Amino acid sequence: MQEKLNYLVKPGGKLTGSLRMPGDKSISHRSVMLGSLANGVTVVNGFLEGEDSLATLNAFRQLGVSIDGPKQGRVTIQGVGMHGLSAPTSALDLGNSGTSMRLLSGLLAGQGISITLIGDSSLSGRPMKRVIDPLIQMGAKIGSTEAATAPLVISANNQLHGIDYQLPMASAQVKSAILLAGLYAKGETCVTEPAPTRDHTERMLEGFGYPVRRNANRICVTGGGCLNGCEIDVPADISSATFFLVGACIAEGSEVVLEHVGINPTRDGVISILRLMGADIELINEREVGGEPVADIQVRSCSLHGIEIPEALVPLAIDEFPALFIAAACAEGETRLSGAEELRVKESDRIQVMADGLHKLGIHAVPTVDGIVIRGGSIEGGQVESHGDHRIAMSFAMAGLRSAGSIEIADCANVNTSFPGFVPLASEAGLVITEVSN
């Protein structure tokens, strides 16, 4: 059997210092996608050197794009223009990355080349009907398993047409897949979202000079335009910063500054939710970098209280719930989450997996169809499963700051998909964590 990487976290400690998190994953993916299709050179700084964004980068190399780096976060892309990609000689392996698979299915649907997209066992179980259906409506030819999962087989086709699509769920990946296909479609493609989701695709298209029309929750592009290479400065990922935000809130005596973090209003739900729970969070030196708002975030420990999480904040904090559940476990009283059924189809079923782990650590947590109810209490030591889900692993690691005994977290290798260097950075900040192979 293959060796598994576990984390062992000793109880106690506090987080201090000024810390720089790795680059934003969503923005890193999109920088390679649009940079590859642009005319001229695109230079990206702060690129996330994690397995997910590297899967996107390698996919474009297989599609014939010359890409230099990443070298200390710098990537230089020789754009091939909208129609310059070439057919790969084998399937594109996107590993664990849902963003790569869903966005690429849209971007590649109208290229006129045949391509197969594959992924690891987690990605191969995730729902793809949500992108297949609208893309087929646009005229794409996409095959999948009977369960509408990967492998996705895209047949050569350059005859897409625009659609006017009402998104059935709040998903930036589905929105982006349709808009990227729309760049290749005849006429106008419009997407209406049930609630605002991260808008990095729209912002970056504009940054590359592609017109995007936005009116409230409706976003439209017209096919046939082109992208102009540019410079992109990727801010630190607020989703990675979240583990340290939560850790510093719950561990007495903590005070950290998280530098240069992206605080795009479609991503900052975690700050709003923690503040509602009583957190002491300050945004310093707010500025705009390359079309994305950025700030340094100062957090000090304080006592949290349970809340009913407003449903409107759910899409704005969709990746942050595993860590927020640890905050809830340390809060006074009950925290209730609803309207978050999407958490069940992430890298793992994040509602069930977190509830199971919290139980093991002595916390009362009741999963519901679309959320969870967590009663704050004392965290005990114990063994928990991350199910290969990076965000579950890092969330339970932070629980060690408040646990009575050691916590062992199984199956943590996928932390490298989004947060290479998590263990050394967390150790430097004050978490007592080691990696154990078994």
Ligand code: S3P
């Ligand atoms: C992402 C969108 C979100 C998020 C994922 C990254 C993106 O997924 O969970 O980690 O970069 O567009 P959904 O669109 O499925 O909510």
